[in-house]
Amino acid sequence: LVHQRFSTNTFPSWALAQPFRYLCHNGEINTLRGNINWMMARRHSMTSKLLGADLDKLWPLIGDGASDSATFDNALELLLAGGYSLPHAMMLMVPEAWSENPLMDPHRHAFYEYHAALMEPWDGPAAIAFTNGRQIGATLDRNGLRPARYLVTDDDQVIMASEMGVLPVPEEKIVKKWRLQPGKMLLIDLEQGRIINDDEIKEQLASKHPYQAWLDATQIRLKDLPAEIGPMTPDPQTLLRRQQAFGYTQEDIRAFLTPMAVNSEDPIGSMGRDIPPAVLSNRPKLLYDYFKQKFAQVTNPPIDPIREELVMSLVSLIGPRPNLLDLESGGTHKRLEVKRPILGNIDLERIRRIEYHVDRAFRTETLSICYPIERGANGMARALESLCREAADVVRRGYNILILSDREIDADHIAIPALLATAAVHHHLIRDGLRTEVGLVVETGEAKRVHDFCLLAGYGAEAINPYLALDTLSATLLRAPQKMTEAEAHEHYTKAVSKGILKVM
Structure with a gap:
């Protein structure tokens, strides 16, 4: 697992060099502030049978100072320590577009719908490669805004990178070339010695518990x-x-x-304002006028909510x-x-x-x-x-x-x-x-x-x-x-x- 790129959201430092303990990440997590705030909000309500009293020693688990990738890595480590498998934790943190997808398998749809109440997505353009030493894999954000291509050779090598040609591989040795698609996951199990495709991973996890029955019992x-x-x-x-x-x-x-x-439309106006900013105005202003939108710091393709309605x-x-680290007591926590x-x-x-x-x-x-x-x-x-x-x-x-x-x-x-x-x-x-x-x-x-x-x-x-x-x-x-x-x-x-x-x- 190798990562080579320039730092974009933080000043470069050895402490933030990738890969981290479990992953490396190309892109940015645009929802980071909300993810940090909600993780801190869970501090007193989160309990774990596996971690017991040791859970308190982990706080503050995530916070300011680390990059978005390092923060994501810390949260992933918590989920793994709390009993989630590596693919399960990645599906929870980076879900594919499920809400408006009528073609999705009902079991998988129920899986995502149930987990939506457990944790908010870590969203943004992201290609994430991850490993725990026994499995190694990668996943792409629901929009597919970062590239990830892979090839398989006839001597059982799998090479994935942002683009083809990163390493020289003779064309006659390549048996498969493909790309990671939006929201999809590629997983290699080193103990089983095989590639596990996206459908198999997610079907296995979606069938592990009766998620639809849990939703039927709790959803209002x-x-x-x-x-x-x-x-x-x-x-x-x-x-x-x-x-x-x-x-x-x-x-x-x-x-x-x-x-x-x-x-039924938000009215469109011209660019520019001919009035002073609220902070410099001598007229009374509502509190909202003192705030401005914060834009992503890395250039991203624009997302049109009309054409991109699915995501x-x-x-x-x-x-x-619900308790994020309680994996077994589904079907008891009501949701409105x-x-x-x-x-x-x-x-x-x-x-x-x-x-x-x-x-x-x-x-x-x-x-x-x-x-x-x-x-x-x-x-x-x-x-x-x-x-x-x-x-x-x-x-x-x-x-x-x-x-x-x-x-x-x-x-x-x-x-x-x-x-x-x-x-x-x-x-x-x-x-x-x-x-x-x-x-x-x-x-x-x-x-x-x-x-x-x-x-x-x-x-x-x-x-x-x-x-x-x-x-x-x-x-x-x-x-x-x-x-x-x-x-x-x-x-x-x-x-x-x-x-x-x-x-x-």
Whole structure:
């Protein structure tokens, strides 16, 4: 196993020279920050029969300072020490595109769907070669964005590299030439002395446990729950006051919300802005305006979510996360699945009252992120601390879904910015070892543009209900350029936001 290339994401150093203990990696892991955060969140809830008390000695398992490849290697080593086989661990960390693939074998589809709740993918353009001394293999990311070609000779040599011709091999000795395809795996078992192809590896692992039966016993889809009654649309005066409180402008309604409801598309604007950045502006700005997208540091081919629909999904799982190192007790941990992380008002009420329909497998508590206006801006820090303590206390009392809501905003109450409240609660629960015990849902009047939803999701929200954007659309239906029902307007807007999130991803 040999790796030769220039460092791209970190400064070159001997400590980061590849290969590492189990792998070498060409490409980059674009989801690295999220992978590190969620691994740290599992620290207090993860247990292992194999490792026992020794598991505590491994922390901090992964963190800043190492390259993305070294971090991936550390996480892989944990899975192997916890009882996963090498191919199983690689399928868990780098899954192939399964969600929208109707041609996939049902057993394999169930395998991937079950494991999606265990661990988030380590995603990005990646060709990864790995070995444990008994098996050696390679896998490619679900998009196939890094090259990996191999050949087999008549004297049982297998040579894989980024391209053919890395080593001189007489043409007459080659019996097979091929490439690793997106999401596929090549494995050589040195003890058995044979090449194991992708289908055989995955069929063997997918048949090891009754994954579909486990899903049938635990999977709850939000759309299958009984319909609830949503809140009434506020009167025009109340709506206007809320819009003013949350920083709405006429431009937001004219140039963003209305086109999204009519066309189901995130509106396109010209490049460049003729206004100062939020940090230099003397006008009040929402917290979202202070953030910008972070782009991949290595040049990658652009991914179009329309043509690449097969490899992209917005399915979200809300609620507690299973123990990553428990390989045997499947079929006991309930999972709530939503098709996309943007919730309508009725969907939010389904979550709010879910315990009455699922034998109390889920229990929801709503926490207000508003505080009395007499405390002023200086009282926000204390309000945040109180919110975090209350969230931790509610989780310890057995509630496993938290709704952070700013609906109580009125003349006597100020709302903590939803992004600030979400991030504060998310990280507080991580520090207290409680984050994997609970799902976070945000009910906010602030979020209206795609950028807002991306930030909330990035800082810990598993689902978001933009109630004020939906109320605004309901009130503007009469002035819309084409006639539609309230349900159609809300669905079009939700679809537009979802498309925008995919575009950002």
